[in-house]
Amino acid sequence: MKITLLGTGSSMADKNRAQMSILFEHKGEFNLLDIGSGALRRLMELEIDFKKIKRIFFTHFHVDHSSDFATLVQTMWLEDFSDTLEIYGPQNITQWYDAVFNGVYPYLKDKIKIKVNPLQLGDAIKFNGITVKTIKNKHGDTPSLAYLISFDDKRVLYSGDTVPTNEIIEAATGIDLLIHELAFPDSLKEKSTVHTVTSQMAEILEKANPKSVILVHIYPMWFAEQEHELETLQKHYSGNIIIGTDKQIINL
Ligand SMILES: [Zn+2]
Numbered sequence: 310m311k312i313t314l315l316g317t318g319s320s321m322a323d324k325n326r327a328q329m330s331i332l333f334e335h336k337g338e339f340n341l342l343d344i345g346s347g348a349l350r351r352l353m354e355l356e357i358d359f360k361k362i363k364r365i366f367f368t369h370f371h372v373d374h375s376s377d378f379a380t381l382v383q384t385m386w387l388e389d390f391s392d393t394l395e396i397y398g399p400q401n402i403t404q405w406y407d408a409v410f411n412g413v414y415p416y417l418k419d420k421i422k423i424k425v426n427p428l429q430l431g432d433a434i435k436f437n438g439i440t441v442k443t444i445k446n447k448h449g450d451t452p453s454l455a456y457l458i459s460f461d462d463k464r465v466l467y468s469g470d471t472v473p474t475n476e477i478i479e480a481a482t483g484i485d486l487l488i489h490e491l492a493f494p495d496s497l498k499e500k501s502t503v504h505t506v507t508s509q510m511a512e513i514l515e516k517a518n519p520k521s522v523i524l525v526h527i528y529p530m531w532f533a534e535q536e537h538e539l540e541t542l543q544k545h546y547s548g549n550i551i552i553g554t555d556k557q558i559i560n561l
């Protein structure tokens with residue numbers, strides 16, 4: 310499987326980072342995890358044909374994880390996309406979809422074929438040698454999901470936006486790759502109620518001990534304290550720590 314980080318940014322504007330979006334490619338099929346602002350442009354920069362995208366798995370519907378969806382649909386329509394785009398997400402995907410096409414952009418409705426698939430905890434979607442299983446995360450009161458991707462004997466987990474959860478730690482134990490949000494440095498712990506801070510990330514890594522971790526969704530305030538924060542992580546985890554950057558490719 311080839312995993313490409315399209316966007317690794319947070320909900321704050323960042324000149325070097327698009328917002329969250331991850332492409333995973335297996336046996337010639339292209340699928341996305343989230344599609345925040347700038348994702349489509351990254352696909353173009355990488356010369357990836359966006360018409361090959363089969364499925365999008367949304368962790369939740371905050372702007373920084375979903376705002377390029379309408380852009381993609383409009384572009385697919387103008388470029389005569391004739392396949393069916395499958396979209397998956399937490400239960401409120403139906404309400405969100407209705408709001409996008411009946412509320413905000415009615416001119417885009419039914420321009421391409423889209424199948425909407427609301428997911429519950431424990432659901433497992435199987436296609437093309439891959440299983441994508443929903444995992445419990447916790448992002449305040451926002452309906453949201455993490456995703457565990459399994460293929461051959463490999464496992465990859467994408468946390469979405471979340472505070473630490475036991476379910477993520479359990480599902481990430483010993484896996485090949487954990488892609489986890491790390492929003493803020495410990496100095497902002499008090500203010501961080503719906504995201505993960507460094508010491509919490511260290512605990513997740515210590516308990517789950519994945520082979521590698523890619524940190525994403527990092528706010529500029531974390532980078533301001535990067536050196537110190539990385540030391541904290543390394544005290545608790547001896548595996549491979551990667552600070553995700555846009556257009557980074559990981560082959561598994
Ligand atoms: Zn969010």
Ligand SMILES: [Zn+2]
Nearest residue numbers: 320371373470
């Ligand atoms: Zn976010």
